[in-house]
């Protein structure tokens with residue numbers, strides 16, 4: 230068998246672009262994403278800086294002969310993309326369509342907060358090609374939304390959902406959070422049932438994580454007793470997964486379920502360790518076997534987006550390990566056949582896989598030589614990932 234000691238990511242075509250919009254109307258207490266609070270940011274300068282970063286990136290790709298293809302996915306994340314003016318969002322979409330080109334079935338996602346401000350931008354985005362909306366929901370209970378610092382209420386969420394659906398958008402994803410201060414299991418389940426009843430086809434559900442440099446970290450790191458315990462968080466996860474599965478949602482990734490094939494194609498690309506470009510302060514990219522993290526300062530990033538980035542080389546060995554870790558995030562699990570096809574070597578993880586089976590965290594499908602997390606592995610997925618580090 231040919232031994233290719235090169236990260237295969239280097240030769241994969243680049244078909245996925247993420248744009249980080251670093252503005253929010255207010256900072257939520259738990260949020261660690263890079264964003265600045267602004268009602269009146271200079272969006273024109275932001276657009277120019279994105280174009281500048283793209284030109285530098287394009288030069289790099291051309292010099293390194295990295296294959297760039299019409300985009301299959303374009304994702305506006307943040308921050309809050311709906312704070313941009315309608316004109317700037319439209320210009321961004323049109324610019325990348327003319328620079329890179331769009332595949333005929335491109336998925337264009339926009340994260341939207343259900344705040345009254347920004348509706349015009351959402352409408353302009355949909356008119357220009359946005360065909361998937363990731364709508365902030367978090368919880369049904371207004372007292373919890375208030376507690377975590379969200380600006381919207383459940384009624385605001387419903388109004389925005391109607392508006393989006395009136396435009397013909399079916400591909401909608403909502404975030405649901407659990408493990409919140411003062412949240413009990415019943416409330417988390419009511420939130421889940423609400424999304425099910427509203428026929429939301431894609432749901433991301435994840436627990437609160439105390440990130441350093443957030444208000445919540447200051448408030449709760451020394452008082453974990455004010456948050457649901459780890460056991461009750463695990464119980465929430467199990468019960469949420471259960472309610473989704475019994476309502477015909479397919480669990481396809483640790484924190485994501487979907488109905489009728491409404492998977493996130495953009496995120497699936499990340500989990501498959503395929504290349505992606507990320508533009509904007511705080512954005513990450515992975516192409517040509519390097520991972521690039523942009524600086525979390527709009528000012529410094531705008532001055533020189535490439536120079537200010539952190540760059541890490543992902544060599545062959547690390548690429549294999551990351552592939553194995555991410556494969557276990559997906560319900561399709563780690564397939565020996567797929568692995569060997571991608572890396573062109575015999576599966577080097579027999580010892581790790583055996584250890585994980587002995588610890589009762591994964592199971593093996595003998596017929597297809599495929600390994601999956603079992604229910605205990607779902608609870609302790611981090612132990613599975615660590616085995617490959």
Ligand code: SF4
Nearest residue numbers: 253256257260307308
């Ligand atoms: S709106 Fe989103 S990005 Fe902005 S602070 Fe809240 S969670 Fe973070």
